[in-house]
Amino acid sequence: MDPRLENSSFKIIDWPLSEVRLKDNAHFPWIMLIPRVSASITEIADLSSEEQKILMDEITQLSTAMRAHFSPDKLNIGALGNIVSQLHIHVIARFQHDLCWPHSVWQANIPEQSYPIEKRDQLIHQLHTLLS
Amino acid sequence: MDPRLENSSFKIIDWPLSEVRLKDNAHFPWIMLIPRVSASITEIADLSSEEQKILMDEITQLSTAMRAHFSPDKLNIGALGNIVSQLHIHVIARFQHDLCWPHSVWQANIPEQSYPIEKRDQLIHQLHTLLS
Numbered sequence: 001m002d003p004r005l006e007n008s009s010f011k012i013i014d015w016p017l018s019e020v021r022l023k024d025n026a027h028f029p030w031i032m033l034i035p036r037v038s039a040s041i042t043e044i045a046d047l048s049s050e051e052q053k054i055l056m057d058e059i060t061q062l063s064t065a066m067r068a069h070f071s072p073d074k075l076n077i078g079a080l081g082n083i084v085s086q087l088h089i090h091v092i093a094r095f096q097h098d099l100c101w102p103h104s105v106w107q108a109n110i111p112e113q114s115y116p117i118e119k120r121d122q123l124i125h126q127l128h129t130l131l132s
Numbered sequence: 133m134d135p136r137l138e139n140s141s142f143k144i145i146d147w148p149l150s151e152v153r154l155k156d157n158a159h160f161p162w163i164m165l166i167p168r169v170s171a172s173i174t175e176i177a178d179l180s181s182e183e184q185k186i187l188m189d190e191i192t193q194l195s196t197a198m199r200a201h202f203s204p205d206k207l208n209i210g211a212l213g214n215i216v217s218q219l220h221i222h223v224i225a226r227f228q229h230d231l232c233w234p235h236s237v238w239q240a241n242i243p244e245q246s247y248p249i250e251k252r253d254q255l256i257h258q259l260h261t262l263l264s
Contacts, residue, residue: 043207044188045195056176056188063177074217075175078210082226082234085206094214102214104238 002039002086005032008112010120012127017054018089020062020131022124025112028105029070029093031127033058034086042085055089062091065130076105134171134218137164140244142252144259149186150221152194152263154256157244160237161202161225163259165190166218174217187221194223197262208237 001019009021009032017037023030035047035055047055063075072093079089092105100107115123133151141153141164149169155162167179167187179187195207204225211221224237232239247255 043195043199044209045192045199045207052188052192053185056184060177060184063175067175067177074212074214075177076210076212076214077176078208078212078236080206080208080210080236082206082208082236100240103240104210104212104214104236106236106238107240108232108235 001034002084004084005034005086005088010124012124013131015058015061015131017051018058020058022120022127023090024114024120025105026115026119027099027110027113029066029072030105031062031066031091033062033089033091035088037087039086041087042081043087044079044089046087059089059091062131066091066093069126069130073101078104078106080106133166134216136216137166137218137220142256144256145263147190147193147263149183150190152190154252154259155222156246156252157237158247158251159231159242159245161198161204162237163194163198163223165194165221165223167220169219171218173219174213175219176211176221178219191221191223194263198223198225201258201262205233210236210238212238 009023012020012022018033018035021032070093073096074094076092076094141155144152144154150165150167153164202225205228206226208224208226
């Protein structure tokens with residue numbers, strides 16, 4: 001895994017295709033699906049048809065769980081990869097009162113904010129239970 | 133279709149699930165897939181399993197065509213919907229020399245720029261051929 005992905009997030013659980021990781025940004029409930037395929041794969045279209053099907057199932061499962069747990073106003077789902085090209089899919093719970101609403105979380109000028117350790121560990125534990 | 137989607141883009145073609153539309157923003161080759169389902173559907177997870185499968189196929193088909201036609205450095209794919217909640221999926225060809233690289237196209241402070249009419253009509257024609 002690209003170290004920039006690894007160093008900016010925490011593992012929650014392994015799913016059939018993807019490693020599921022919490023982004024270390026306390027501004028938003030933000031989870032990444034990182035397919036355990038070659039790091040040279042940068043686009044969803046590079047996955048096999050079977051891998052794409054599993055990815056869509058994992059996006060849906062994660063979306064459903066995040067809606068139940070966080071009750072967001074909207075989910076934002078994105079596969080960008082301009083900075084870290086290894087394929088990773090963001091699923092972010094958005095709220096009308098959050099830092100960037102109604103804009104995207106991918107703003108040039110919004111610094112990330114790490115979780116306090118205790119809150120982070122508690123959230124990872126909750127999410128591990130939720131996504132098991 | 134939500135009028136804000138309709139008024140900011142031009143129809144290219146109808147695919148099995150989605151209407152395929154060119155976003156009227158000359159800064160980036162930017163195409164939207166708008167599933168022809170109820171406008172009250174706001175999340176990918178709200179689609180049926182069969183619709184999700186078709187959507188993934190359409191994302192892949194559009195990605196492949198845009199890579200062939202535009203030769204971008206990266207594709208950006210996103211389903212956000214904070215402003216227009218009706219489900220729509222953005223597929224955007226990104227270049228290291230474009231206006232927002234390496235940041236997302238969804239910046240709070242970047243105005244859109246309409247296509248000149250002749251260029252727009254030519255591009256829609258090209259894309260219609262490419263995506264038929």
